Amino acid sequence: MSTPALKKKRPGGLPPSARTKQAATKLTPAAKQRHTAPKIKSAMELSEHIVEIISDSGEGAQRCGQSLAVIAARMGNGIWTVEIIPAEIQPPARSIAGGSGNRVRLATNRVTNGGDEADLVVAFNEQVLLGRVREHELKPGCIILLESKWRTDGDPEVEAAYTQTYGELVGSGYVIHEIPMEIECLKYVADARRGKNMFALGMLCNIYSLDMQVAREQIAFIFAKKDQKIVDNNIMLLEAGQAWAEKNLDIKFRIPPSQLSEPQIVVNGNVSLGLGVMASGMEICAMYPITPATSASHFLSEAFENVGGVVHQAEDEIAACAFAVGASYAGKCAVTITSGPGLALKQEVIGLAVMTEIPLVVVNVQRGGPSTGLPTKTEQGDLLFSCFGGHGDNPKVVMAVSDIEDCFYSMITARKIAETFNTVVIVLTDASLASAQQPFPRPNVSEDWMAPPVDQSPIPEGLVPYDWDHRTGLARRFIPGQPGGMHCLTGLAHDRQSCVAYDPDINHESLMHRSLKLAALQKTLKTPPVFGEPEGELLIVGWGSTKGTIEEAVTRLQDDGHKVSSLHLRFIQPMPSGIKDILSRFVQVMTVEQNWSDSLDHELIDEENRRYSELATLLRARFLIDVDCWTEVRGRPIKPGTIVRVANQRLQRKG
Amino acid sequence: MSTPIAECALRLLDEEHPLDDYKGRVPRWCTGCGDSAILAAVQRLCRDEQLAPEKTVFVSGIGCSSRFPHYMNTYGFHGLHGRAMPIAEGIKMRRPDLHVFVITGDGDCCSIGTAHWIHALRYNMNMTVLMHDNGIYGLTKNQASPTSPQGLKSKTTPHGTLLEPINPVSVSLGIRNASFVAQAVDWIPDMLHDIIEAAFHHKGFSFVRILQRCPEFMPGRFDEWVQNPDSMLLLDHADGVKVGPNMAKVYRNLEQHDPSDRNRAREIASTYHPMPVGVLYRNAEMPCYEELRKPDRMYTSGIVKSVLEKEFDKFTINPAA
Numbered sequence: 001m002s003t004p005a006l007k008k009k010r011p012g013g014l015p016p017s018a019r020t021k022q023a024a025t026k027l028t029p030a031a032k033q034r035h036t037a038p039k040i041k042s043a044m045e046l047s048e049h050i051v052e053i054i055s056d057s058g059e060g061a062q063r064c065g066q067s068l069a070v071i072a073a074r075m076g077n078g079i080w081t082v083e084i085i086p087a088e089i090q091p092p093a094r095s096i097a098g099g100s101g102n103r104v105r106l107a108t109n110r111v112t113n114g115g116d117e118a119d120l121v122v123a124f125n126e127q128v129l130l131g132r133v134r135e136h137e138l139k140p141g142c143i144i145l146l147e148s149k150w151r152t153d154g155d156p157e158v159e160a161a162y163t164q165t166y167g168e169l170v171g172s173g174y175v176i177h178e179i180p181m182e183i184e185c186l187k188y189v190a191d192a193r194r195g196k197n198m199f200a201l202g203m204l205c206n207i208y209s210l211d212m213q214v215a216r217e218q219i220a221f222i223f224a225k226k227d228q229k230i231v232d233n234n235i236m237l238l239e240a241g242q243a244w245a246e247k248n249l250d251i252k253f254r255i256p257p258s259q260l261s262e263p264q265i266v267v268n269g270n271v272s273l274g275l276g277v278m279a280s281g282m283e284i285c286a287m288y289p290i291t292p293a294t295s296a297s298h299f300l301s302e303a304f305e306n307v308g309g310v311v312h313q314a315e316d317e318i319a320a321c322a323f324a325v326g327a328s329y330a331g332k333c334a335v336t337i338t339s340g341p342g343l344a345l346k347q348e349v350i351g352l353a354v355m356t357e358i359p360l361v362v363v364n365v366q367r368g369g370p371s372t373g374l375p376t377k378t379e380q381g382d383l384l385f386s387c388f389g390g391h392g393d394n395p396k397v398v399m400a401v402s403d404i405e406d407c408f409y410s411m412i413t414a415r416k417i418a419e420t421f422n423t424v425v426i427v428l429t430d431a432s433l434a435s436a437q438q439p440f441p442r443p444n445v446s447e448d449w450m451a452p453p454v455d456q457s458p459i460p461e462g463l464v465p466y467d468w469d470h471r472t473g474l475a476r477r478f479i480p481g482q483p484g485g486m487h488c489l490t491g492l493a494h495d496r497q498s499c500v501a502y503d504p505d506i507n508h509e510s511l512m513h514r515s516l517k518l519a520a521l522q523k524t525l526k527t528p529p530v531f532g533e534p535e536g537e538l539l540i541v542g543w544g545s546t547k548g549t550i551e552e553a554v555t556r557l558q559d560d561g562h563k564v565s566s567l568h569l570r571f572i573q574p575m576p577s578g579i580k581d582i583l584s585r586f587v588q589v590m591t592v593e594q595n596w597s598d599s600l601d602h603e604l605i606d607e608e609n610r611r612y613s614e615l616a617t618l619l620r621a622r623f624l625i626d627v628d629c630w631t632e633v634r635g636r637p638i639k640p641g642t643i644v645r646v647a648n649q650r651l652q653r654k655g
Numbered sequence: 656m657s658t659p660i661a662e663c664a665l666r667l668l669d670e671e672h673p674l675d676d677y678k679g680r681v682p683r684w685c686t687g688c689g690d691s692a693i694l695a696a697v698q699r700l701c702r703d704e705q706l707a708p709e710k711t712v713f714v715s716g717i718g719c720s721s722r723f724p725h726y727m728n729t730y731g732f733h734g735l736h737g738r739a740m741p742i743a744e745g746i747k748m749r750r751p752d753l754h755v756f757v758i759t760g761d762g763d764c765c766s767i768g769t770a771h772w773i774h775a776l777r778y779n780m781n782m783t784v785l786m787h788d789n790g791i792y793g794l795t796k797n798q799a800s801p802t803s804p805q806g807l808k809s810k811t812t813p814h815g816t817l818l819e820p821i822n823p824v825s826v827s828l829g830i831r832n833a834s835f836v837a838q839a840v841d842w843i844p845d846m847l848h849d850i851i852e853a854a855f856h857h858k859g860f861s862f863v864r865i866l867q868r869c870p871e872f873m874p875g876r877f878d879e880w881v882q883n884p885d886s887m888l889l890l891d892h893a894d895g896v897k898v899g900p901n902m903a904k905v906y907r908n909l910e911q912h913d914p915s916d917r918n919r920a921r922e923i924a925s926t927y928h929p930m931p932v933g934v935l936y937r938n939a940e941m942p943c944y945e946e947l948r949k950p951d952r953m954y955t956s957g958i959v960k961s962v963l964e965k966e967f968d969k970f971t972i973n974p975a976a
Binding site: 074221260261263278284286305310326330331332348442443447450480481482484485486487488489490491492500 | 679680708709710714724729732735740741742743744748749750771773774952953956958960962963965969971972975
């Protein structure tokens, strides 16, 4: 059964593994000796490794990857996961574009992004693997563990496709170990499709020297709601995978964990958001299903009622936003969670909340646009839209979360700002953070985070509904139920009594006060810290989920002796003080973003027609500084190595 | 507007609200507008029910009728075109202690906000919805609406509308969860009041379509019914509204209609000749969404904290001992 290619010694010194059931029973003398000897495979120590598990949709590679990450995290490793997700629910089996799975970056220390290319891949068929190869996601010489059943599938086309791909990949220098996953799983279960992922997880636990007891606990946790028999079956497959790898594979790594100093929680960005909503004391989350935002509501649907909260699935995005506005108007600030197309639909209601000064938190889990765009892929294309969307002057707060921990705390901050300033707060996150997992210190829950009870005290004599403070623009909010506070809120221009007013002076006054609130908030914001030296050759400015990637790239550049620093913005609108000062201390300033910008390399593009990226446009307009930009809109997270390459080009260009 | 605190306290003591307590700004509707009759009926209801003004919220969309909340001295929310119902739902969800009324029009409810209307019927939240149906866009000055009669010439239909109008009552009755559907007309004020009163007392989403005259753009629209009492059909039932003896002398065309009979309600709803007035359907047993989703107890920040700790426990990894 073995092919000539397999008989060759692999570059990198790893011997070929057993390929099929028959091959497994006919081990080379050397292999026999290895396996009869006491199991003292020496593990190669690594500081980090990037692993991918990829399968057809529905074969559980995502669960396998997520579990691997959690197990490693429980052992104290730094982790970051990136979901590999096809846009369709059930794409055709064995298709290049249909690969579904997870990338897990495992490290000794904390990791903040998915890293560069993969070091090791487990693939359930060669086509999904080919997809990753074509997307340049594998490192040269990457170790591949490939399901071998296709070689003897019976369908000549499948067999031919497999053999051809196998040959190509080996020819390109990849180290392929063919693994009879299906055959091995069938020894334990009737349907290997449901369970192969746990076998793969067992292999990976063995390869990365992970604690099997932690792995068993993790499986028990995942299947906690299921029958004990299902838990037992999965643990059986896990152990089978572990034992098989121990016996047949000669790949063994150890990524020493670092000592945890405090408890951590391991969740993805959307669960972190949901936990943040609960911790903020908000009680209503109104939503309409939309990818990739919905998983936050999935989590809340399970947990929110335990704190008296309600997830209302409205009939559409507009209704979800209007429902949240109604709930905020009559009580505590509410939240609506959506993605780009939903934010577009909500604009009129958001404008109403701005006009009537009702607190509201809007979360936008950004995805690729425009239109339906790339629903499952990540992008940072809604920054200017969030700041300036809606008709008329529509001042609202825009925050961008930068990591999983920030997803949690931003909800608390957003709720407080919304209620303090009676305003709309848009919180931007994205598809990459939505599904990425990263441990962060377990929050020490404070009751101060939570919204105060709804004020039902009588309105003091002489107060009017829009008693704007001339210095701050703030007015006390009257809540239904408060005696003496009766008035009619209106989206029409209105005076301090909330009377419809078309008077030019009144219109001017009300616009001014709504705008002033942003200035008042701005005075409370701290200047964000510069990552690296406060001056130098190049400053990279970012916002949102790219923080970890940019800082990793900047660290590498600094290690190479370059005077490069970075700045990451959490508050986009209003923008804190001191930013212009920071920008002006660098020879070059460049934003790195995941939204479109024209490249000057195109013959049609010049300085007069170039469309800049979103943050660059904002910074250029606000600070009159020649901020350059580099952007990539490929639907997947930017790699630190890419930023290093781009930064080096920029440094050479002017250096 | 804001009321002196001492006066608030006094009011709490005697709890007596005269009609004037519910009157807000001076209505700016055209002379002869049917909205005024509806406003009068509602203010009378508030007085009769002695609703605490601070506990009462009128939510409206956009259109002539949606100016209504400005004319009440209660809390009011004059929001967006078509979106009154989801706003009202948000209010009711956490504040079942508030009396929530929705004021909407035929453009608001049956055109731009149709999805919300259908789903509001389905949610069946406890609120009273008055749909002022004049069959025309008045505030934007004379465009055909979904309830305009076929052939109506308007600014956007100079050769007459081509399509049959939508029947809001039939549509409402088509929603399985609908729990209260009624039809009223502005020119029979006593019936109008009684129907609104029945709607208010119904626990659930009570939808009242009110045929309302627009003297500006639809003069004579309802003349055939206004001028001829025999062209009306009054629905009389103890479980709906009772037609008084004096009324019955004028409006002789009565039907004893049991509002629990949905099939008959659908038949009645589908006719305009004679024009039915009364409670077509009522089902007091239909569960209300806000009650289904009501928190089982008061959640203090202490409880929230302890629940959150339990959630964190699920995801926590601890340092090695």
